[in-house]
Structure formats: structure tokens, C-alpha cells
Amino acid sequence: MPRVLVLVEHEDGAAKKVTYEMLTKARDLGEPVAVFVGEGLDGAREGLARHGATAVYAAGGDNRLAGPLTGALAAAADRVEPAAVLVAATPLAKDAGARLAARKGWGMLADIVDLDGDLVATQNVFGGATTVRSRVRTGTPVLAVKPNSFPVQEAPAEPEVVDLDLAEEQDGTRVTDHVVQEQGGRPDVAEAEIVVSGGRGLQDPSNFALVEALADTLGAAVGASRAAVDAGWYPHQHQVGQTGKTVSPQLYVAVGISGAIQHRAGMQTSKTIVAVNKDADAPIFAISDFGVVGDLFKVIPRLTDEVAKRKG
Amino acid sequence: MVGGPGTVRDRPPLEAALKILVTVKRVPDTAAEKRLDPADKTLDRESVETILNPVDEYAVEEALRLKEQHGGEVVVLCMGPPSALATVRKALSMGPDAAVHVHDDALHGSCALNTAKVLQAAIRRVEPDIVLCGSESTDARTSLVPSALAEYLGWPGLTGAKQLEVDGSTVRVHRETENGYDLLEADGPAVVSVVKGINEPRYPSFKGIMAAKSKPVTDYNLADLGIDQGEVGTAGATTEVVDFAARPPRQAGQQVKDPGDGSAAVELAEFLAGHKFI
Numbered sequence: 063m064p065r066v067l068v069l070v071e072h073e074d075g076a077a078k079k080v081t082y083e084m085l086t087k088a089r090d091l092g093e094p095v096a097v098f099v100g101e102g103l104d105g106a107r108e109g110l111a112r113h114g115a116t117a118v119y120a121a122g123g124d125n126r127l128a129g130p131l132t133g134a135l136a137a138a139a140d141r142v143e144p145a146a147v148l149v150a151a152t153p154l155a156k157d158a159g160a161r162l163a164a165r166k167g168w169g170m171l172a173d174i175v176d177l178d179g180d181l182v183a184t185q186n187v188f189g190g191a192t193t194v195r196s197r198v199r200t201g202t203p204v205l206a207v208k209p210n211s212f213p214v215q216e217a218p219a220e221p222e223v224v225d226l227d228l229a230e231e232q233d234g235t236r237v238t239d240h241v242v243q244e245q246g247g248r249p250d251v252a253e254a255e256i257v258v259s260g261g262r263g264l265q266d267p268s269n270f271a272l273v274e275a276l277a278d279t280l281g282a283a284v285g286a287s288r289a290a291v292d293a294g295w296y297p298h299q300h301q302v303g304q305t306g307k308t309v310s311p312q313l314y315v316a317v318g319i320s321g322a323i324q325h326r327a328g329m330q331t332s333k334t335i336v337a338v339n340k341d342a343d344a345p346i347f348a349i350s351d352f353g354v355v356g357d358l359f360k361v362i363p364r365l366t367d368e369v370a371k372r373k374g
Numbered sequence: 375m376v377g378g379p380g381t382v383r384d385r386p387p388l389e390a391a392l393k394i395l396v397t398v399k400r401v402p403d404t405a406a407e408k409r410l411d412p413a414d415k416t417l418d419r420e421s422v423e424t425i426l427n428p429v430d431e432y433a434v435e436e437a438l439r440l441k442e443q444h445g446g447e448v449v450v451l452c453m454g455p456p457s458a459l460a461t462v463r464k465a466l467s468m469g470p471d472a473a474v475h476v477h478d479d480a481l482h483g484s485c486a487l488n489t490a491k492v493l494q495a496a497i498r499r500v501e502p503d504i505v506l507c508g509s510e511s512t513d514a515r516t517s518l519v520p521s522a523l524a525e526y527l528g529w530p531g532l533t534g535a536k537q538l539e540v541d542g543s544t545v546r547v548h549r550e551t552e553n554g555y556d557l558l559e560a561d562g563p564a565v566v567s568v569v570k571g572i573n574e575p576r577y578p579s580f581k582g583i584m585a586a587k588s589k590p591v592t593d594y595n596l597a598d599l600g601i602d603q604g605e606v607g608t609a610g611a612t613t614e615v616v617d618f619a620a621r622p623p624r625q626a627g628q629q630v631k632d633p634g635d636g637s638a639a640v641e642l643a644e645f646l647a648g649h650k651f652i
Contacts, residue, residue, distance in 0.1 A: 172518055191621060192619070
């Protein structure tokens with residue numbers, strides 16, 4: 063049975079959902095083997111086992127640096143000779159995946175949303191306007207998987223833990239500080255199942271509070287249009303669109319966003335889209351499953367109350 | 375393979391005056407409808423307006439700021455067909471001193487990793503102290519090139535920088551994270567990819583546009599770089615497109631008009647509950 067490496071996305075041992083999505087998918091292809099870098103293995107182990115990891119290859123080092131991640135993937139690949147390597151399509155994991163592929167002379171596909179048994183991967187390109195199926199021609203495929211692409215299913219296994227016993231990778235890069243600027247505890251916009259985004263219709267940066275309040279009742283991430291980010295109303299890492307992040311959540315709520323092509327390119331593959339905008343002709347309505355033409359300052363607070371009420 | 379984890383730096387530590395190389399790419403206009411050419415399944419760049427990749431403008435600006443602080447020179451590097459010379463000149467019009475343009479018919483259809491390999495070969499000829507890249511291009515958006523480039527060069531790669539500082543031989547960046555940033559540092563030379571918002575790119579002045587026309591542009595082809603034609607382009611690509619299709623356009627669903635008191639929120643909440651979001 064072929065084995066498939068899965069790079070564990072985690073923070074101090076708390077595995078992110080995309081890890082379980084990748085383990086679930088890896089079971090379609092063979093035996094999932096998890097690669098874990100950094101602190102917190104004891105905390106992560108049970109979840110990896112529950113989602114079918116047949117082995118966990120562990121290494122020390124800082125999992126916020128591509129160097130140790132690349133080194134662990136390369137060492138695990140040397141031992142396991144996998145049929146494929148799955149990493150999450152996050153900036154850091156893609157960084158490590160690209161370095162692995164370059165080091166080994168393999169090919170890599172970024173941002174895949176589906177994968178068949180022949181390792182042909184599906185990507186949404188050009189802002190979701192085109193679906194491409196691609197494969198790696200050279201060496202072992204390294205595949206960066208978009209969060210929310212695969213369902214999570216449990217399949218308990220009893221993984222052996224193998225210490226890769228790596229010398230710390232010395233590429234001369236150090237993390238000297240880790241600064242958390244937002245304590246909101248909201249999910250990351252690129253990985254969230256629900257995203258609530260605000261745009262120019264909010265009129266003033268302080269009105270992002272309306273978007274944040276709705277997001278918090280829904281357990282959602284907060285996104286922003288380019289107009290809102292360019293105006294300095296919200297930080298760049300929240301920007302959704304052609305020059306920001308491409309998201310594909312279960313639900314996307316567009317608040318005061320007209321839906322220019324540059325924005326649609328970042329969110330039109332969302333499973334369900336709803337929009338609130340005062341302009342009935344706003345292009346966002348053409349791709350929305352439910353649209354409200356109205357004053358967001360009236361509709362959004364009321365919606366937040368309604369959601370809170372129904373959630374009890 | 376040229377680079378690798380064990381590669382020893384092939385330059386002494388950063389000197390006072392910096393030689394800064396910045397990579398740029400020609401991409402379809404952000405607003406253009408992009409499509410794949412059915413014949414060879416590559417991006418059709420001829421039928422649309424093309425621009426300098428927007429994120430690369432931030433990289434060029436950051437390079438110019440480093441030069442203003444430390445002295446030295448800024449060299450633009452572009453891989454792209456002869457028509458990409460317009461993109462090179464656009465970048466030069468912002469203020470860089472010179473450019474290197476890599477073009478060769480055999481490069482058509484190159485994958486991200488081989489693009490990095492070719493850029494690496496050109497970078498070795500320029501011998502910069504630091505390489506700046508935009509974090510991604512707006513066409514393929516893989517963001518793989520800066521990382522692969524660092525690997526091939528055997529240099530540290532500092533990706534996703536929203537702030538950059540060079541201090542003696544140390545390169546320091548604030549790397550954007552989902553809720554803040556990590557402060558990373560490495561000993562140069564290094565590859566740094568910058569994100570949008572790291573600065574406010576300058577507009578080319580009229581003088582800059584005129585001056586760009588006579589700035590030196592060095593042309594390299596694959597033979598100049600010692601790369602075999604079969605290693606790159608469609609022939610040597612590490613990945614291939616099997617097939618592609620336009621996604622069916624989304625259909626507009628239900629639309630309600632709020633009477634003015636926000637009560638349409640109730641219908642919207644019902645819709646969300648009906649779809650199990652609440």
C-alpha cells in the first residue's frame with residue numbers, strides 16, 4: 063500500500079482542521095503518514111490517530127520556519143518513499159513544500175481543491191473562472207491543499223511515533239519574536255468555514271465593528287474588500303480578492319461590497335454567498351444565493367440579533 | 375541541482391552599499407478575463423492587456439528604499455518573452471538602475487520550479503546582496519517561486535515580509551501571520567518576498583519614464599545561462615495540465631428588498647438557518 067506524507071498544521075500541538083482534511087484524503091490514496099514539527103506532539107497525537115495516521119514522524123525545530131519543516135519532510139520522504147506529499151495551502155507550508163520540491167527535483171501543484179486516485183489534482187484558477195486538472199510529471203508530487211476542500215472523517219489507527227532525530231536545520235534563519243496583534247480569537251480568513259467581509263459601503267473604519275459583531279455570532283472570520291484595505295480601514299491580511307486571499311468557505315457574507323471582478327475572483331467559489339448592499343444593480347447580487355437590497359446599517363445589526371437569538 | 379541546504383554562501387557578508395536585485399513578472403491586467411490557450415494549455419498573455427505584476431511594484435519600491443538608505447544599485451530581473459520588455463521598462467521607470475531580461479523561445483510553458491531555476495542562474499551572474507520578490511503573481515498565484523529560488527540559491531528565504539530592514543549583514547523582516555507577525559532574521563545574502571502594503575509604491579515620474587528608455591537592459595538566453603533547453607519550458611515542466619474547463623457561471627438566487635427598517639434580516643436569517651449555518 064503506497065504511503066502519503068501529510069505535514070501537520072498546528073499551533074503548539076493543536077492540529078488545524080485542514081490536517082484532518084488531508085489525512086482523510088490521504089486514506090483514499092494509501093496509508094497516511096503524519097509529519098510533525100515542533101512542540102506539542104503529545105497534544106496532537108490522539109487527533110492524528112483518530113483521523114487515520116498510521117505513523118507519525120516527528121522532528122524538533124521551530125514550526126514557524128520553512129527550514130525545519132522542509133528538513134523534516136525531506137527526511138521523512140527518504141525513509142517512507144511516499145507516493146505523494148500533502149501540505150496545507152498556507153503561506154508557510156507552501157514555502158516548505160516548494161523548498162522540498164526544489165531540493166528533491168520534484169514537481170509541485172499549489173492550491174489544489176480535489177485529487178483523484180491517479181494523483182490528478184484539480185485547481186480553481188483565474189479567480190475561480192476556470193477549473194484546471196493537472197498532474198506532476200517529475201518525481202514525487204508535492205500537493206498544497208486548500209483548506210475546506212475535503213470532508214473530515216475519522217478512522218482510528220494506532221500510529222507508531224518515529225523520531226526523525228534531525229540535526230537542527232541551519233539555514234541561518236531565526237524567529238526572534240512572535241507578535242499577536244489581534245486577540246479576537248477569530249478563525250483565519252483563508253481557512254474559515256464562514257467569512258463575513260466588509261467593503262466601501264461601511265463608509266467608515268469604525269463601522270467594521272458591525273461586520274465583526276456578525277462574524278462573532280456566526281463564529282466566522284472577517285474579510286475585507288480591496289477598497290476597504292486600500293483606504294486603511296482593515297489590515298491587509300484580511301483582504302479577499304485578486305490581490306488578496308482566495309477563499310472558498312461554506313458561507314460568504316458580503317457586506318457593503320459591490321462585487322467588482324477583482325473581489326469576485328477571491329470568493330466566487332464559496333459554496334453559498336449572501337450579500338447586503340443598498341445598490342440593487344451591484345454585481346455581487348448576480349452571484350449571490352440570497353441578496354438583500356437595503357441599508358446595511360439597519361440590516362446587519364438586526365441580522366446579528368436574529369442569529370444570536372436563534373443560536374440561543 | 376545547484377543549490378541545496380549545504381551550499382556555502384558564495385558572497386561575503388553584505389557590504390555597506392547594497393546590490394539589490396528585484397524580480398518582476400508581466401501578468402494579464404487584474405481586471406482582464408484570463409483564459410488558457412486550448413492549443414498548449416498555457417495562459418494566453420497575447421490577447422489581453424498586460425501589466426507589471428501589482429505586488430512586484432511593492433518589491434521595486436522596497437528595493438529603491440533600501441538603495442536610498444544604504445547606497446548601491448537596483449537591478450530588475452524579468453523572465454518573459456521579448457514583449458515583456460515593456461514590463462521591464464515600466465519597472466525601470468520607477469527608478470532602478472539596470473535590468474536583466476531572460477528570454478528564449480524554449481522557456482514558453484515553464485513551471486514555477488523551473489522558472490525559479492532559470493531566475494537563479496541569472497541571479498548568480500548579477501551577484502546581488504539581496505533578492506526581493508513580490509509574494510505572488512496575480513495570474514497563477516502559486517507563490518512558489520521565491521521559496522524555490524531561495525532553495526536553489528542555498529540562501530535563507532524570508533517570505534511574506536510586511537516590513538524589511540537590512541542592518542549590516544543581518545536581514546530582518548516582519549512576516550505576516552494570520553493574527554500578527556513573526557520577526558525573522560537571517561544573515562544575508564537572502565531572498566525576501568514582500569506582501570502588498572509593505573510600502574506605498576511611487577508613481578513613475580515623467581523624467582523616470584524618459585530615463586527608463588535608455589537604462590541598460592542585459593539580455594540572456596538559455597545558452598548564456600548554461601541551461602539545457604530540454605530542462606525548461608513545456609518540455610521540462612515538472613507539472614502538466616491534463617485538461618481544463620470554464621466553470622459554469624453562478625446563478626443569482628433569491629433577492630429581497632428591505633422596506634427600510636432592516637426587517638429583511640429576518641428573511642436572511644431564515645435562509646441561513648434553512649442552510650444549517652445557524
